[in-house]
Amino acid sequence: MGVGRRMKKQGPPQPLSEEHFAKLKRKAGLPVDAPTEAPEKKRRRTAKKPEPKSNGSASKKSGSTSKASKPGKPAKELPTANGRSKSKAPKKPLIEESEEEEDEFDMEDLEADGSSDDEVQKIGDDFLGSDSSVFDSDDEGGQTKAMWSEDEDESDAEEKLTAANIVGLSRKLDQQLEEEAAANEEEMLQSALQTNISGDKPKVLADEDDELEDEKNEFLAPDLQLLRTRITENIRVLDDFSNLRQEGRSRAEYTAQLLKDVCAYYGYSEYLAEKLYNLFTPREAFAFFEANETARPVVIRTNTLRANRRELAQALINRGVTLEPVGKWSKVGLQVFESSVPLGATPEYLAGHYILQAASSFLPCMALDPQENERVLDMAAAPGGKTTYMAAMMKNTGIVVANDPNKARAKGLIGNIHRLGATNVIVSNYDAREFPKPMGGFDRVLLDAPCSGTGVIAKDPSVKTNKTELDFMQLPHIQKQLILAAIDSVAHNSKTGGYIVYSTCSVTIEENEAVVQYALKRRPNVKLVETNLAFGKEGFTSFRGKSFDPSMSLTRRYYPHSYNVDGFFVAKFQKIGPTPAKANAPREKSSGGDSTEVIDRTPIVDEDAEDEKAKNDDFGGWNEDEDEQYIEKGRRNAMRRRGLDPHSAGKKSKKSSK
Amino acid sequence: MRPLTEEETQTLFKKLAEYTGPSLKNLIAPIDNSPKADRIVFRLCQGRVYAVLLSIANIATSIARDKLLSLGTCIGKFTKTGKFRIHITALPIIAPYARHKIWIRPNGVMPFLYGGNVVKAHIGRFSEDCPEHQGIVVYSMDDVPLGFGVTARSTAESRRLDPTGVVCFRQADNGEYLRDEDNLFASG
Numbered sequence: 001m002g003v004g005r006r007m008k009k010q011g012p013p014q015p016l017s018e019e020h021f022a023k024l025k026r027k028a029g030l031p032v033d034a035p036t037e038a039p040e041k042k043r044r045r046t047a048k049k050p051e052p053k054s055n056g057s058a059s060k061k062s063g064s065t066s067k068a069s070k071p072g073k074p075a076k077e078l079p080t081a082n083g084r085s086k087s088k089a090p091k092k093p094l095i096e097e098s099e100e101e102e103d104e105f106d107m108e109d110l111e112a113d114g115s116s117d118d119e120v121q122k123i124g125d126d127f128l129g130s131d132s133s134v135f136d137s138d139d140e141g142g143q144t145k146a147m148w149s150e151d152e153d154e155s156d157a158e159e160k161l162t163a164a165n166i167v168g169l170s171r172k173l174d175q176q177l178e179e180e181a182a183a184n185e186e187e188m189l190q191s192a193l194q195t196n197i198s199g200d201k202p203k204v205l206a207d208e209d210d211e212l213e214d215e216k217n218e219f220l221a222p223d224l225q226l227l228r229t230r231i232t233e234n235i236r237v238l239d240d241f242s243n244l245r246q247e248g249r250s251r252a253e254y255t256a257q258l259l260k261d262v263c264a265y266y267g268y269s270e271y272l273a274e275k276l277y278n279l280f281t282p283r284e285a286f287a288f289f290e291a292n293e294t295a296r297p298v299v300i301r302t303n304t305l306r307a308n309r310r311e312l313a314q315a316l317i318n319r320g321v322t323l324e325p326v327g328k329w330s331k332v333g334l335q336v337f338e339s340s341v342p343l344g345a346t347p348e349y350l351a352g353h354y355i356l357q358a359a360s361s362f363l364p365c366m367a368l369d370p371q372e373n374e375r376v377l378d379m380a381a382a383p384g385g386k387t388t389y390m391a392a393m394m395k396n397t398g399i400v401v402a403n404d405p406n407k408a409r410a411k412g413l414i415g416n417i418h419r420l421g422a423t424n425v426i427v428s429n430y431d432a433r434e435f436p437k438p439m440g441g442f443d444r445v446l447l448d449a450p451c452s453g454t455g456v457i458a459k460d461p462s463v464k465t466n467k468t469e470l471d472f473m474q475l476p477h478i479q480k481q482l483i484l485a486a487i488d489s490v491a492h493n494s495k496t497g498g499y500i501v502y503s504t505c506s507v508t509i510e511e512n513e514a515v516v517q518y519a520l521k522r523r524p525n526v527k528l529v530e531t532n533l534a535f536g537k538e539g540f541t542s543f544r545g546k547s548f549d550p551s552m553s554l555t556r557r558y559y560p561h562s563y564n565v566d567g568f569f570v571a572k573f574q575k576i577g578p579t580p581a582k583a584n585a586p587r588e589k590s591s592g593g594d595s596t597e598v599i600d601r602t603p604i605v606d607e608d609a610e611d612e613k614a615k616n617d618d619f620g621g622w623n624e625d626e627d628e629q630y631i632e633k634g635r636r637n638a639m640r641r642r643g644l645d646p647h648s649a650g651k652k653s654k655k656s657s658k
Numbered sequence: 659m660r661p662l663t664e665e666e667t668q669t670l671f672k673k674l675a676e677y678t679g680p681s682l683k684n685l686i687a688p689i690d691n692s693p694k695a696d697r698i699v700f701r702l703c704q705g706r707v708y709a710v711l712l713s714i715a716n717i718a719t720s721i722a723r724d725k726l727l728s729l730g731t732c733i734g735k736f737t738k739t740g741k742f743r744i745h746i747t748a749l750p751i752i753a754p755y756a757r758h759k760i761w762i763r764p765n766g767v768m769p770f771l772y773g774g775n776v777v778k779a780h781i782g783r784f785s786e787d788c789p790e791h792q793g794i795v796v797y798s799m800d801d802v803p804l805g806f807g808v809t810a811r812s813t814a815e816s817r818r819l820d821p822t823g824v825v826c827f828r829q830a831d832n833g834e835y836l837r838d839e840d841n842l843f844a845s846g
Contacts, residue, residue, distance in 0.1 A: 347767050350832035351802045375717075399714055407727070414728045414843045418747040419835045424711070426718045427728040439720050 169322070172337070204234045205249055205257055227265045231286065234258045238282040258282065262289055268464045275472070275508060276454065278544065284561070291561035292457040298336040299326055299359045300343065301385070303420045304392045307353035309334065315348055329534035330362055332389075352419040357385040360455075360558055360566040364448055364503040365389040367531040367556075367572050371496050373398045374443035377489055379432040379482060380450060382409035384416035390446065391422035400425045401439060403432055433481045436488040443497030447486040449479045451504035451511050455567020458560060476510045483519045487526055492575040500526070500573040505566055507559065509543050512569040516555060517548045525577035528554045531570055535563060539571070659703040659718060659726055666736065670700060670707060673734075673742045676793035677806060679757035700733070706843070707733045707742075709751050728843065745842055746805060746830035749795075753803040756795035758785040760809075760826055767798050770805065771833040779821035788813045794826055805831030 237244040238254055245254070255277075263273050266289050277285045300323075302309040313323060313334055320340035326333030334354070336343065343349065343356060370376045370390045381387045381402035391400050402417070402425050404410045410429055417425050430438055432447075452471055453463045486500050502519075504511050516539075519526065528551040536556030541548050558568040636646035662670065675682050688695035699712050703726055710718075710730025718729045731751055734744040762770060766780025782799050790812045796804045807828045809816075816825045834842065 345836060347771060347798065347802070347804070347832070350771060350835055351804070353802075399717055410727050411839060411843055414732075415835055415839045417728070418732060418842075419832075421750050423731050423750075424714060425729070426714065426721065426726070428721050429725045429727050430721075438722065438725070439717075 169337075203246065204230055204237055205246065205253055222264045224265060227261050231258060231261045231265060234261070235282045235286050255282075262286075266293065266464070267461075269467070271469060272454070272464060272467055279507060279509070287561035288559060291559075291564075292461075295458055296358065296560065296564065296566055298339075298343065299357060300334050300336060300354045301357045301362065301389060302332045302334065302354050303352055303388065304332060305396060305421050306351065307348070312348060312353050315353075316346070319346060326359055330359075330366070332392075333359060333362060335359075350419070352421050355385055355388060355416065355420060357389070358566055360505065360568040361385050361448075362389065363533055363536075363556075363558070363565075363568060363570050364446055364501050365393065367503075367533055367570050368444050368446050368499060368501040369532070370394050370398075370400075370444050374494075374497055375399045375441070376401070377435070377439075377442045377445045377486075378402045379435065379445065379447045379486055380404060381427070382406060382413040384413040384420075386446060386448060387413065387425060388416055388420045388422050391417075391425055392420070394424065396422065396424050398424060401428060401442070402426070403428045403430055403435070405429065405431050433478075433485050435485040440489045441491040442489050443491065443494040443499075445486045445490050445500045446503075447482055447500065448503050448505075449482050449511075449515075451475060451479070451506040452508065453505055455505045455507045455558075455560070455569075457567075459566070472508065472510050476515055479504070479511060479515045480518050483515055484522060487519060487523050487573065487575060488579055490575045492525065492577055498575045499529070500575065501531075502571045502573070504569050506569065507557065507567040509540065509546075512557075512571070513540050513543065513548050513552055513555070514546075516552065516571045519573070520549050520551075523579060525579055526573045526575050527551065529572050529574045530554055531556050531572045533570065536570070537562065539569070659701050659715070659723065659729070662700050662702055662707065665740075666702070666707075667700070669736070669740065669742045670733070673744055674748075674752060676808075677752045677757070677795060678755040681755045681757065685751065685755055701729070702736075703729065706735045709733050709748075732843065744806075744830065746832060746834045747842060749803050749806065749830070749832075752806065753795050756806075758788045758792055758794045758809070759797055760784050760794055761797045761799055761801075762804070763799060767804065770796065770828065771831050773828060773831060773833060773837070775810075775824045775828050776807065776826040777821065778816060778819045778823050778825050781816075781825060784813055784816070784825075786813055790815070793829075796826065796828075796831070805829070805833075 234254055234257060238251070238258070241251055241254075245251075259270065259273050259277060262268060262277070263270050266273075268276075268289075276288065279285070280288055302312050309325070309332060313325075316323060316334075321343070322337040322339070323334045324337070326335045348354060365386050368376075368390070370393050372394050374394065375398060376390055376394070378387045378390065378400065382404040384402070387400060387402040394400070400422070402413060404413055404427075407429055410427060414427055417427065428438070452467050452475055453460055454467070457463050483500075483502055486502070490498055490500055492498050502516065506512065516528070520528070528549070531554065533556055536558050538553040539548075539555030539557055541550055541552045555569065555571040558565050558570075560567055639646045671682060674685070678685065686698055688697045696711050696713050698709050699715055701708050701710055701715050701718075703723075706728075708728070708730045714730060718726060732745060732747040733751060734742055734748055737743055760776065760781060761783040762776060762780045763782045766776065769780070770776060776796065785794070788794065788809055790809055792809050793806065794809050795806045798804055805828060807826045807830075809826050810824045811819060816823070819825065
């Protein structure tokens with residue numbers, strides 16, 4: 001699905017922990033060739049048991065067989081870093097079924113999330129999941145090797161490094177296996193239950209007598225177990241609607257029921273639930289809601305100005321922190337599984353060797369890719385994770401202007417800048433919309449716009465209820481102003497740059513694609529370019545009847561359920577010409593606005609008749625000559641007040657009039 | 659933002675020289691030998707003194723006075739009585755030029771970062787011939803600068819001290835980034 005030209009450059013993020021898991025399994029006396037997913041596979045099959053009874057079994061079967069042949073594959077490929085995967089080029093059927101498989105993988109992800117809150121488990125799964133989502137792209141794998149070859153010299157050391165973690169990890173693994181076994185049992189029970197109740201067609205929607213009962217129970221707390229079963233059933237129906245629906249029920253009814261259940265189960269406001277639901281397929285939406293209930297892994301970023309990753313990892317392991325590199329896509333990120341010391345107060349932290357930073361916020365900086373000796377602007381900088389990352393990428397040369405409109409937040413920003421030793425940073429306190437005015441001509445601009453935060457619900461659950469329709473009108477308005485300011489602050493003739501990166505931690509269309517589309521429309525001198533990020537889904541080129549620019553596929557979206565990072569959006573622009581002078585003028589109402597006619601609204605009347613009428617009306621009409629006298633008098637008075645001689649002025653004016 | 663006056667410069671340099679000794683002039687020397695070489699200058703902005711590259715300081719002039727919150731590295735601030743108070747943020751400026759150094763053992767790092775003085779039991783290494791009441795930079799054993807202070811005893815004297823005796827009074831330590839963030843940086 002999300003495979004573009006980027007695949008040729010970098011390839012998807014690697015399911016990095018896999019090797020270790022295999023090793024650990026061998027230790028634990030488990031069959032090694034089965035990857036971590038194997039037990040889940042089993043579970044899935046049992047869960048799917050009722051399905052063959054349904055009518056669409058033929059296509060399903062072929063899907064499941066190909067799936068069954070799959071599990072061995074990723075594990076085998078991994079050690080060779082995708083190099084050999086080319087020879088195992090995809091068979092045709094795989095490509096055809098990629099869509100379906102992806103969905104199923106998502107389901108597995110969410111099952112894993114739901115059944116265990118274990119970090120290790122989640123990471124393995126999610127990265128596997130993301131791997132599978134681009135599975136059909138194996139034919140392009142040859143080039144990916146080239147990109148990663150530079151990492152290989154490091155990988156030995158990393159292995160050594162993580163070997164120190166093995167004790168901790170194996171304990172985790174044991175625990176995780178136990179949990180899985182418990183989950184399996186539970187699922188067996190559930191599937192048995194399902195078959196008893198619903199037979200072929202699950203009953204999701206309430207009948208009339210049920211509704212009566214519902215009304216009675218309105219004031220009782222909802223039965224969560226029941227809700228959850230109903231949600232999963234409902235999704236199953238929506239997946240295969242023509243076969244599984246009850247007679248005479250429409251899809252809208254099912255969707256409405258699902259949304260209602262989601263609101264009750266997860267506590268979203270109805271408005272937001274619907275908005276988020278519309279972004280995905282039902283199954284994916286469920287995975288998204290589910291992923292928002294679990295926290296993302298803690299990630300730290302090595303400050304390359306003060307330390308290197310290997311030494312930092314060693315130092316932290318010695319302090320009792322279990323960690324691992326975050327993925328092949330980043331050379332500075334470390335993912336923390338557990339820690340016996342507070343990560344925000346170790347001597348290394350205080351000495352500025354690392355900063356706690358979500359994996360998703362690496363992405364805009366990597367997309368912007370600031371070079372040494374450039375002038376860069378960060379328009380909304382606090383708390384400074386991205387600013388300091390950019391300063392580190394530039395090796396403290398050039399200039400980074402970090403702006404934040406909030407003084408209280410700016411304090412934390414300055415603290416982080418000093419702690420991490422970024423000396424090339426100027427911190428300013430403007431409203432970012434003012435920006436080309438105090439300073440312009442930047443080589444690159446990063447705009448991480450203020451947003452509704454629908455991508456970080458896991459971090460801040462209050463978003464579920466406190467965002468209303470108004471927010472989704474006001475925030476995009478500000479974002480549009482900001483993005484124009486960002487574009488205007490960039491020098492199009494910069495030798496190395498001329499780039500703008502727009503990012504939000506939100507997943508809605510209004511705050512992302514719509515804003516980008518607006519920028520493209522208002523500033524014809526910018527175009528979207530490749531973000532050069534190793535993974536991510538493409539932006540929407542059309543959504544519910546709205547169609548966006550075809551180049552919107554160059555933007556990248558990140559979801560918590562597919563990559564286990566915060567929900568995020570990244571778009572990279574290049575400025576190719578100066579902003580036209582008229583660009584800031586208010587827009588004309590219609591697109592063909594030139595031909596707006598001037599409408600004369602004075603009523604059409606007979607002029608002479610009007611004059612007669614004027615003389616005879618109650619106000620006595622209008623006398624031009626008398627009026628002239630009054631004007632002259634007023635003018636003279638005014639001159640006298642100013643200390644001028646009215647007579648001379650009168651002469652002069654008469655002369656000039658002559 | 660403005661350059662320091664003559665008097666202010668003198669106070670500042672006296673303070674810095676306590677830690678760096680005569681190598682202070684390396685700090686303010688041009689960075690390389692090219693004709694238009696950049697150098698570090700000192701600028702006063704909202705009561706704080708910043709050490710910053712000249713090129714950056716020049717660009718920062720286009721930002722209004724009340725909107726400029728920080729540039730380069732904060733060194734410290736002038737007190738109302740005209741003395742100079744040096745902050746922990748100056749550590750990366752003075753650490754490379756420090757004349758006298760003290761290294762503390764791993765078991766002494768946390769007490770120091772929590773604001774304690776350096777006691778003799780925690781000392782791993784100590785510069786020779788360090789006099790009493792001399793500015794000194796504190797390192798951990800793996801050469802990470804942790805803070806700075808003044809010696810309570812000369813090197814020779816401290817050899818005779820009992821293990822709990824204080825060798826160095828703490829003036830600033832990295833822990834202040836957490837404890838004292840509100841006072842370190844200017845913003846109203």
